[in-house]
Amino acid sequence: MKKRGLLIILSGPSGVGKGTVRAKFSQDESLNLAYSVSMTSREKRSGETDGVEYFFVSQEEFKEAIKNGELLEWTEFVGNYYGTPLKYVEKLRDEGKNVLLEIEVEGAKEVQRKCPEALSIFLIPPSMAELERRIRGRKTEPEEIVQQRLAKAEREMNMLSQYKYVICNDEVDLAAELISVIIRWHMK
Numbered sequence: 172m173k174k175r176g177l178l179i180i181l182s183g184p185s186g187v188g189k190g191t192v193r194a195k196f197s198q199d200e201s202l203n204l205a206y207s208v209s210m211t212s213r214e215k216r217s218g219e220t221d222g223v224e225y226f227f228v229s230q231e232e233f234k235e236a237i238k239n240g241e242l243l244e245w246t247e248f249v250g251n252y253y254g255t256p257l258k259y260v261e262k263l264r265d266e267g268k269n270v271l272l273e274i275e276v277e278g279a280k281e282v283q284r285k286c287p288e289a290l291s292i293f294l295i296p297p298s299m300a301e302l303e304r305r306i307r308g309r310k311t312e313p314e315e316i317v318q319q320r321l322a323k324a325e326r327e328m329n330m331l332s333q334y335k336y337v338i339c340n341d342e343v344d345l346a347a348e349l350i351s352v353i354i355r356w357h358m359k
């Protein structure tokens with residue numbers, strides 16, 4: 172029988188660069204990774220494609236998915252819903268893929284409760300000032316949302332002790348390499 176794939180949680184405050192770091196270590200085919208595409212009710216940002224970054228749905232569709240038990244975990248983040256489709260994760264793990272969830276801390280807590288074997292990694296910014304610079308650099312959201320993301324980031328940073336590994340994203344290549352090493356270690 173095929174060995175079941177790992178469940179890997181990658182968290183970190185909004186703007187820390189999870190996507191950039193992930194893009195880097197995902198190039199390493201020996202990690203045998205599959206990205207779990209989440210469902211969200213937030214507006215699509217320019218450059219995002221349905222089914223790639225997220226499955227973009229309405230609030231009603233999202234609530235329906237919750238009601239039908241289709242989500243491994245879900246949360247409300249700065250006024251929008253985000254959740255992990257359960258069936259997809261299970262299917263990929265059964266196929267032997269190491270499935271990567273890029274989710275915030277509340278969702279991560281829920282996944283750790285349901286799947287204690289999950290490998291959890293938290294990415295931190297070099298400083299809060301640098302995080303703010305990165306969030307503002309995105310220039311896609313109004314000030315009110317930026318403030319909410321920063322406040323959430325402060326709260327998230329206080330919850331990093333729930334993670335197995337904490338990595339600083341000062342230098343993307345280094346952070347990606349460290350994550351590759353950690354995943355490879357747990358694949359043994």
Ligand code: 5GP
Nearest residue numbers: 185209245246248253254255273274275278
């Ligand atoms: P963004 O709007 O910047 O794409 O995402 C906001 C936050 O929601 C990020 O921290 C991201 O990792 C998190 N997130 C994305 N998908 C999910 C999900 O399925 N579940 C949970 N709990 N958080 C998610």
